Amino acid sequence: MGSVDFVYPSMNDHQCAHRVAIPPPQPFFKSFKNSLKETFFPDDPLRQFKNKTPTRKFILGLQYFLPILEWAPRYSLQFLKADLIAGITIASLAIPQGISYAKLANLPPIIGLYSSFIPPLIYAMMGSSRDLAVGTIAVSSLLIASMLGEEVNATENPSLYLHLAFTATFFAGLLQASLGLLRLGFIVDFLSHATIVGYMAGAATIVCLQQLKGILGLDHFTNSTSIISVMRSVFTQTHEWRWESGVLGVVFLFFLLITKYFSKRRPKFFWISAMAPLASVIFGSLLVYLTHAEKHGVQVIGNLKKGLNPPSFGDFVFTSPYMSTAVKTGMITGIVALAEGVAVGRSFAMFKHYHIDGNKEMVAIGTMNIVGSCFSCYLTTGPFSRSAVNFNAGCKTAMSNVIMAIAVMFTLLFLTPLFHYTPLVVLSAIIMAAMLGLIDYEAAIHLWKVDKFDFVVCMGAYIGVVFASVEVGLVIAVAISLLRLLLFVARPRTFVLGNIPNSTIYRNVDQYPNTNNVPGVLILEIDAPIYFANSSYLRERISRWIDEEEDKLKSTGETGLQYVILDMSAVGNIDTSGTSMLEEVKKTTDRRGLKLVLANPGAEVMKKLNKSKFLENIGEDWIYLTVGEAVEACNHKLHTCKPDSTKEETQPLNNV
């Protein structure tokens, strides 16, 4: 950055400087209404209702809450064919997964099947995603097991435990639906991508470790999910390991991973990996049935009740101390499930170019959980793996969920006895195979490369989940993410700007090392809103910039500093602490014989500066539309007011 070859830009075509406008005043309630609308209705969901007749509005309103009314009339045989294939495919995945995840949640396996029957039907009516396949997810199942398990032992008091699970599901649904109705869906956005990557990988790790129980055929196991207690549980019981179970487990896991790998490389054969779990279940059951392996240490599911979901709304537990546990479990699992469901819906909508209203989806997911909890279902959402299979199988509408529900109903009515001999180790292998796909180390490497802070968030979530618990990991990741937002505001960046040669553009000298500084003028850019959290910092930082600049000028013997220009382009807003700070900076610069100049304050900032009388204080003549105009004005005044600097004034201007 050399100041020697500096040439005053565009001094010759003496353009009139532009005035910075104070935006036209708005009545308080209008601006308040506008900001409420931007906060809660950013997608303007009521736009389609404008200028319509009341009947039309009513129909649109119904269609808004029940999207099935919108797509059903247009439903064709073509669609049905596609949805039939997709529905049967996801059913073949839903049945073994449902049983497995229910076991993971320490619930009776049949609950997993129930949960794949009612909720998909509700979602098919209310959901607006065409690709989301409804089902239970491993992380929530694990969370239910660990959080409810702290209060009630599932083996000692299974019916209370089961009722608590329904209650937690009910509260989860209530929370999800309320978030949607209150337009608070953006809370889910606070679970950043980095958080989810770390969190999912952590949950997958501990779920896999938990499966060691099933694969090694252990009877006793820790309730804790932390890696340390799980490892202790596994290695203190080496004498209880069952080799029959272990061999079966490894074989099935290998089979599932091979089919997965194959389907990944040849997307046309997606159905191979989709059918593999059911095939494993059938093959495993046959094997046990034929070899009587259940008598040689291979645990099996045992009797499953025939028949559809019994009602469970009479089972809710609303008495302390259990209710508070159920509420807490419901809140956390509800948010986690919601985040997955909304993200999955959004991703596929983006892919197929249709639009999804996140808040509406939340109402749909919440309602399906509320209704589900009344009919012996536990927490469901739109799992990524199952939805991806649905999408690959070519589903067209939410009808594929209905097909899946019908297939599950058929199973519940007639086929449950067939699961009697299904070995638990196959279920463990199914869970492990699903979980290994969730450890997305490539995403973690990408985070490290692009944004170190996001990587820290991701690792925070991972380590928290693996070494402490699923809740702790979530809290750590959200806390680090929020800390980052606060740090951004509390410690905004300030840059010195320099002139880009042969232009009136001024940019950060660190980013553009070939810029020239302007003699006698220090140009600072502030890169964040000026709020209470950073006003003290900015005051100190600005005076340090001035000190450093004066020191530098003194040491090189150049012209002393005359003007300090603050480029306010990136200052989105200012509060009263901020305006006081500017007043103090003004006082400091005045005392040092410097002139404070503002460039390009935005609408909000101008409003506040005007109201706080700072504009009167600084003088409207010292506020310019661009840094270029501010510098020009400073140079102009520098050379007309200070006759001792005529040497520079005579510098030729034609070498631009």
Add this chain to the structure above:
Amino acid sequence: MGSVDFVYPSMNDHQCAHRVAIPPPQPFFKSFKNSLKETFFPDDPLRQFKNKTPTRKFILGLQYFLPILEWAPRYSLQFLKADLIAGITIASLAIPQGISYAKLANLPPIIGLYSSFIPPLIYAMMGSSRDLAVGTIAVSSLLIASMLGEEVNATENPSLYLHLAFTATFFAGLLQASLGLLRLGFIVDFLSHATIVGYMAGAATIVCLQQLKGILGLDHFTNSTSIISVMRSVFTQTHEWRWESGVLGVVFLFFLLITKYFSKRRPKFFWISAMAPLASVIFGSLLVYLTHAEKHGVQVIGNLKKGLNPPSFGDFVFTSPYMSTAVKTGMITGIVALAEGVAVGRSFAMFKHYHIDGNKEMVAIGTMNIVGSCFSCYLTTGPFSRSAVNFNAGCKTAMSNVIMAIAVMFTLLFLTPLFHYTPLVVLSAIIMAAMLGLIDYEAAIHLWKVDKFDFVVCMGAYIGVVFASVEVGLVIAVAISLLRLLLFVARPRTFVLGNIPNSTIYRNVDQYPNTNNVPGVLILEIDAPIYFANSSYLRERISRWIDEEEDKLKSTGETGLQYVILDMSAVGNIDTSGTSMLEEVKKTTDRRGLKLVLANPGAEVMKKLNKSKFLENIGEDWIYLTVGEAVEACNHKLHTCKPDSTKEETQPLNNV
């Protein structure tokens, strides 16, 4: 905003567009070190140590921690004279206030005098403010009474209560000193000006209400500070009101307020209001002594022990459950006291043009409380009122604190018996007079005028303090303030930019209604960093802007949209969720046949975009240094690539 009279700016002098630079790569640890330094050492306190000999560094280091070593050698008789006057003046305020505030904290009155002896001596050595006068403050005293009072009753178990107060002071000091040493002083900045205005006014209100006990001469009173229980306490005991006490109280309060008003109007007579409390005490004591009013319902202080501070480090309570109460009380009162002390120090330093290091001040205040707690002192800081008197009395250095301490020592050694007849009602009047000055309704009106959100924060603090408790008020105000920061990031503003006539400048069309839009080009400015918390919102909002613009163009039959320019000037940073969002926006615009163009991304943003391969994706040709250059390039391409728009190409360009 008319698009008809739009003229392409500067198309004739076909300037070469500038390239947007990716900042030179920095090794990770260097940039990590830099950002740590900016976060924790923004004021660069070690700058003065650079390039010095080791001996000099040692001396500078000693002077850094004990500023007295710096100013004592230069101390002159002139200074001593000024400090002597100031010290005696503040001592005359410190003695009655010390006794009063100790009563407010339910501590023996003598503790108030002890607290004005040791801490000022420590501060005089370690503090860097020349104007701060050390003493106890009403808000912390009240907090101690209400928080410790929940655990231990001060009248039933006075010695445990006293020991808890010392323990709380010890932990407060520990917290304060650690915050300073760990350079975490910026935590105090999260108590915004608006919070402090509302909080102080609320605390002053409830402290005044508490004084009704003393003024009405009541024996029993509620421990709670909420306005409702205080009022109930006062009005259920009307039969216990003592008129003698009431009359005395009103007379003294009137006297104190009159002197205050007079001194405020004639700053030269500051000493009148400074001396008034002591005068009231002397006059009140004489009156009681002569009329034997203590036998007619006027409560008096009673016996005060002679002698200096006894050591108290053996009295700390480190056993549960008391210790956790002491720690909690210490944390909250410590932060509140610190905020006042640092703010007072900074304000006067600003006024007298010297510099204060906030973190160093915290270490000084913390040390004085740690040492104080070992010698029978409770929490002290730099109260605003006393420091203002000190400043007005013309103090020159922290020596005025030493003079005050000596005066208090003299009182402790010889004059305590004189306070035997001092009526409590005078103390109540002194507290009320001091508190009424803290209700700064003008500041609240200013907040309402300038920034409604700050007003809400202020009222939240006020109402929380008055109707719930001092802690609740603080938590409410901080929570609302943080919510504002989060909302700023979660719901950033986006603006449409238009061309300012006869220039290449593009600005917000709401702020500058005379701008012209550019046919076929939509220019959006994003006003916040793009983080996980807002990336979903921004994606939706950008596509809504595009929808709205296309609808508008369709309805007016103008040229269809061709380009979307995102002005990134105000985007200070971006995380991986943000880069994914930009990729999605790119996909959406591509699908709609629009071209996405970025203008002026900053250093951090360019770095991240480069690492995440978005730069390759969008193509470096579509990133411009200014919106003007981006528009120019779009227009150029629009007119050379699309032969059907030649009509516009021939439009004359000379009417600029």
